Amino acid sequence: MASAKEYTTEQIRNVAVLGHGGAGKTSLIDALCFAAGSSRRKGSVDEGHALTLCTPEEVKHEISLQCTPAFCEVHDAKINFLDTPGYLDFTGDTVAGVRVADAGLIVVGATAGVEVGTETVWEYCERRKLPRMFCISMMDKENANFDNVYKQIKERLTDKAIPVEIPIGEGEDFRGIINLFSARAHIFKPGTSTGEYEEQDIPEELQSQFEEWETEIQETLATTNEELLEKYLDGGRISREDAIEAMALGMFRGEIFPVFCASATKSFGMRALLRKIVELCPSPAETGGEIATKPGMSEEVAVLPSDSEPFSALIFKTVNEPHVGELSFFRIVSGSIANGVEVENAERGTTEKLHHLSIAQGKERFEVPRLHAGDIGVVAKLKDSHTNDTLSASSRPVTLEPIEFPSADIALAVKGVTRIDEDKLGEVLPKLHEEDPTFSAEFNPVLRQTIARGLGELHLDVQFERMKRKYGVSVVTEAPKIAYRETITKEAQGQGRFKKQSGGRGQFGDCKVKLRPLNEGEGFNFKNSIKGGVIPSKYVPSVAKGIEEAAQHGILAGYPLVDFEAECYDGSYHSVDSSDIAFKVAGSMAFKKVAPDCRPVILEPIIEVAVSTPDSFVGEIMGDITSRRGKVQGMEPNGGKTTIRAKIPEAELYKYAALLRSMTQGRANHTRVFAGYEAVPEHEAQKIIAESKKAND
Ligand SMILES: Nc1nc2c(ncn2[C@@H]2O[C@H](COP(=O)(O)OP(=O)(O)O)[C@@H](O)[C@H]2O)c(=O)[nH]1
Ligand SMILES: [Mg+2]
Structure with a gap:
């Protein structure tokens, strides 16, 4: 009607x-x-x-x-x-x-x-x-x-x-x-x-x-x-x-x-x-309109809610319907628009034709010849415009204030049920993200898992249901692996000597290195203290490379070993048999020999969690945080509610949202920010080492 x-x-x-x-x-x-x-x-x-x-x-x-x-x-x-x-x-x-x-x-x-x-x-x-x-x-x-x-x-x-x-x-x-x-x-x-x-x-x-x-x-x-x-x-x-x-x-x-x-x-x-x-x-x-910016700049532009202004609209929702293609819902902030006209998506540098300009009534859409400033409409088949993009008249391209979507903190690992499902994931997951910016997924090469992120476990479940219905791709979910790292805590030194002189061309490389700890986040540093050409300078970078590559697999549980300095201070070479590859192997051997003497430890990602809860649940939540090896950093009461800030190891946060919900009848929620790496306690380290052994057996 x-x-x-x-x-x-x-x-x-x-x-x-x-x-x-x-x-x-x-x-x-x-x-x-x-x-x-x-x-x-x-x-x-x-x-x-x-x-x-x-x-x-x-x-x-x-x-x-x-x-x-x-x-x-x-x-x-x-x-x-x-x-x-x-x-x-x-x-x-x-x-x-x-x-x-x-x-x-x-x-x-x-x-x-x-x-x-x-x-x-x-x-x-x-x-x-x-x-x-x-x-x-x-x-x-x-x-x-x-x-x-x-x-x-x-x-x-x-x-x-x-x-x-x-x-x-x-x-x-x-x-x-x-x-x-x-x-x-x-x-x-x-x-x-x-x-x-x-x-x-x-x-x-x-x-x-x-x-x-x-x-x-x-x-x-x-x-x-x-x-x-x-x-x-x-x-x-x-x-x-x-x-x-x-x-x-x-x-x-x-x-x-x-x-x-x-x-x-x-x-x-x-x-x-x-x-x-x-x-x-x-x-x-x-309403008085809005303040927009010029695309890619901070210069502000007032966009007024009037038909006489140049057109601008914010896309607030995108859905992909089989047979129909992509539908983009938008709110016109300024100007009016006629069916079939071209507008700009200035941020992406593309032009879009507004096909089938319509108004939406739930599932149904009704084509209209024109929409006026302030109205809400929908168009089909935009080429490259997505939720939160601005469409505007080429006479005055602008970027409207975007929607501030909440951050997607809940992660699950997914894999295709069949090989075919698995192969299609790379194509289908980005489509789900385009429809819903609070969902995202990508393959993590370190964990060797595809990690999906969303606002909650139900949110992720619904995305997977949608993926199955629309694209016929089925997945199973599991806990994301934790991106542990390793580091060293004390200096030690030793030698790596690679010698192969039987049959064919020989190989010879020999280096002496010291490994010492660096601060968190400093990564890998190499110091060359070779004097008098005991290792020719053209081979020294190979030593560094050998050490760096070997450190990709730490010595405790195979996680990347980070934040250390390697100093190469001595060595020897052979005028015929030495080569880049021989010194690389020598560097790697030196690392494997010395690192175990440097009191290595396993590091785990720590998350800063802010839990917002009614006061009555504060005691219970704090107790739970402690049982998760968390450290409470502070509490801010605010009119019947309290925000508890705590640092909790990521490994302890799987399904935390669901737990909080059941603990508080749904009245508490939490946000997360990555807060760096910390050494795991000894008994946890033993568990991680045992598990990595099991995985590699
Ligand atoms: N008795 C009664 N039930 C209602 C009324 N409005 C909604 N409901 C029921 O409440 C439930 C939730 O309604 P819904 O409209 O989906 O709520 P929403 O989640 O806020 O959109 C449904 O079972 C409705 O049938 C009402 O005015 N009277
Ligand atoms: Mg509803």
């Missing part, structure tokens, strides 16, 4: 729908679009169909894994909803949704209340100062409690939240809302699924409650500007019109966060919410 009608910048509202997984976002968007008449059927997440539940993986897991647009038309405006994943494992798409939206609709379940995912998305919005409103969803559910959830919002997110409607009845009894602006009750007509209601006087028994809430909102609005304050103090009631204007401004400035309530299942509260989104959320024209 979607029309290819054109919407001007002023008519558009871009709203990211955000919240914890299972809060009711996908159901709410479905119900809103149905109530607005923009979708054909009312969906159900539980039955595997909802407007923005698109991929088979989403249907299978019954959760949103991607940032998916859907639009509807209300009061001559077009709302672009961006459905986002609520689970931390898929938060890359959530960040993308926040980046391209002009407002956030935070969905909080009426029984579950504020959860860790709610706090996370709140944080994302804070970073971008995104105007926000709340919807307390699932008001029809048993034990729904509006007051309770409102209290949690105030305590855990912001004390600037304020209800503009309150429920009549809760749980099974939820049957209407009181609109605090119009001072009228809306009693819903059950069974209509388009959100129809009957307007009535406020029920007698709710009158005093209404007055309490109304006073609160009137006072809040009165303080937003002096004119209203005067009116209010003079005993006047702030009119609906004034209230909407003041609230929209307050929302825009981050001073007010209006709260609504609804039931998506019953389609209760849909119409009021649709109307308020249009009235309260800014259109792209009101």
Whole structure:
């Protein structure tokens, strides 16, 4: 039913729908679009169909894994909803949704209340100062409690939240809302699924409650500007019109966060919410535009949300569909665009033709002749443009501020189930990365494993499911090997002498070397102290080469031996039999002879971990860190939450995310940064040595 009608910048509202997984976002968007008449059927997440539940993986897991647009038309405006994943494992798409939206609709379940995912998305919005409103969803559910959830919002997110409607009845009894602006009750007509209601006087028994809430909102609005304050103090009631204007401004400035309530299942509260989104959320024209940079430079350019500006748009999502090819979803920041025109991808130095310019409604796409500044669209088959790239008019190439994707810290080793699968990995893994920048994979030649990285174990699992479905490639996963190293801790010296003088041409090389430790990160250094040509200078580099190559396989467990200096101070040669190769072998022999005397140790990678957790779990998490040979570096409490910083050996961090989640009911998360190498304790070293022996047997 979607029309290819054109919407001007002023008519558009871009709203990211955000919240914890299972809060009711996908159901709410479905119900809103149905109530607005923009979708054909009312969906159900539980039955595997909802407007923005698109991929088979989403249907299978019954959760949103991607940032998916859907639009509807209300009061001559077009709302672009961006459905986002609520689970931390898929938060890359959530960040993308926040980046391209002009407002956030935070969905909080009426029984579950504020959860860790709610706090996370709140944080994302804070970073971008995104105007926000709340919807307390699932008001029809048993034990729904509006007051309770409102209290949690105030305590855990912001004390600037304020209800503009309150429920009549809760749980099974939820049957209407009181609109605090119009001072009228809306009693819903059950069974209509388009959100129809009957307007009535406020029920007698709710009158005093209404007055309490109304006073609160009137006072809040009165303080937003002096004119209203005067009116209010003079005993006047702030009119609906004034209230909407003041609230929209307050929302825009981050001073007010209006709260609504609804039931998506019953389609209760849909119409009021649709109307308020249009009235309260800014259109792209009101946002003031963005600051971009000239491609490859730091020089700033203001890009304004107007059709008269040169075109610029940010690609926020890429999907590869078999039969369709690559689809690129973008948000226009400035200018307008017509189907089939050419634009530039200045960073990559390519020109792209915008084929099949469309708007997206979940899975479906509708071609449009033109899109205006601020709108969200999709095109097919760009040649070389990917998520986070800017497309712009050649008259003014720019680079828009990119999406700040979270870093992919969770690693798994993968290998193809069959030889054919294994061979295809190199081609298929980069495609998955193009679709989802928070996933990456590459072959690590030291570990001899393909290491895949993502935001969490579920994230990686879903990527592999997708890989199997789309490309027919199956993998098994295993723990990534640890990139151990070896080094020496004390100086020693000795000789390497290579002599082969039987049959054919002889070989002769002889060197004396000292090996001594260097500081971490200094690598390998070679010092030539040969005097009087006891080794001809043309052969000395071969000694160095022999040592360096031998050090690739350390003497304890075969890991590269690093951070040492080799000094060649003596030796001898033979005028006929000496050669480069003979001195290389002599260098290698000297290394193997001397290194064991230098008290070698095994080094392991250490990761600096920052765990963010509610205070109540701090004790347990610290205990666990200690049991993982971790060292706590510091703690920063911050309003009920604590960030614990610790250095933990990488070998102890396999599946740490899942463990943290189960230990804290999903309320703690962590980030990782590589922090260097440290010697492993003796008993761990013995285990590593034993394992390397086993592997080489
Ligand atoms: N009773 C009730 N259940 C709902 C409502 N909205 C969503 N649900 C259910 O809650 C679950 C999660 O909903 P979903 O929309 O997928 O949440 P999301 O993860 O935030 O997108 C599903 O089983 C929905 O059927 C509602 O208004 N009332
Ligand atoms: Mg969802």
